[in-house]
Amino acid sequence: MTETSKPRTGSVQSIERAFGLLETMADAGGMMGLSQLATASGLPLPTIHRLVRTLVDLGYVRQEPSRQYVLGPKLIRLGESSSHMLSVFARPHLARLVDELGESANMAMLDGDQIVYLAQVPSRHSMRMFTEVGRRVLPHCTAVGKAILAQYPEGAVRELLARTGMPQHTENTISTPDAFASQLHQAAQSGYATDEGEQELGVRCVAVAVPDAPTPLAISVSGPAPRMTEALVDRAVPLLTQAAEALSNDLR
Known part of the structure; x- marks a missing residue:
């Protein structure tokens, strides 16, 4: 300008x-x-x-x-309405993922130094992963957080980790910046990120970033680890990528 x-x-x-x-x-x-x-x-x-x-x-x-x-503060009202509309746009794409894969689908954004979940379509299984919309977590222990931060310069990521710390939620939680940087490099190379019981034991999640989104967004599929097999993850990645691209187009 x-x-x-x-x-x-x-x-x-x-x-x-x-x-x-x-x-x-x-x-x-x-x-x-x-x-x-x-x-x-x-x-x-x-x-x-x-x-x-x-x-x-x-x-x-x-x-x-x-x-x-x-x-x-008047911008807060606009931001709240915008977040609601993001979830409205996302729900059809998340619902298709649930129909195709059978597991819960989520959308989250990076808000400051935290991940906030904006939308979810739950699995139809009686035992399923449930994340409350509006829940806030730190990005280092989530697949959506990794997918988003994989797009950021390493220096900016390390500054974020220095501010938030890397509290260990489970025995699988990544707790050092070097190990986390390695995970982000891998996510950037493969186009997707995973959470291997790092936020909650027994839960596995795979996520991709939404390209060219107006705010840092990612979508994911999550479920009990025994059902989230390598075969399911292999099926999920291209479907998540397609859904993320379609959502990106809707948001333009």
Whole structure:
């Protein structure tokens, strides 16, 4: 977004710029000064000031006593509605996975340093994997977390692990950054990640990232380890990949 860039046909330039500023602030951790916004956006300070003041008046940005600007609480309502719509888009794809594979299918996103589950279609088996929508877990012990973080630079992943730690939930939980980095490298090479009883003993999960998603997303299939055989995982990976690509198209 720069002063000299041309707006897309039929677009409203001021709206494009305002949303561009919100995205820039989000990418920077949610707080920036006017000069930082001007540098990042390429827009002149008077334009930045006018746009930011409008966003402040609407409640989408707030000015701190330090004169820095932060993303405002009014964005939370938009985020909650957006998360709900993500689950609506995902459910048909998750349902097809359950029909094909017989095990529970999930969608989760990386929110800050945590994984949050946004949608699930449960298996029809009486004994099944059940993850409550809205549940938050650390990414190092989940297949969805690995699938998402496999797309990140190793340095950023190690910084995340330093903030969260790597608590050991089971005897299988990966508990060192080096071992986790090796798992992520393997996931990046193969296109999928697994959880081998690392969050909960007796549960196995396989996941793939949703490509080009507006927020870091992954979908997974999980179930009791005796049913989640190598043959089932081999069947699941291409189906998960197809579902992730189809979901990505729906979200564009």
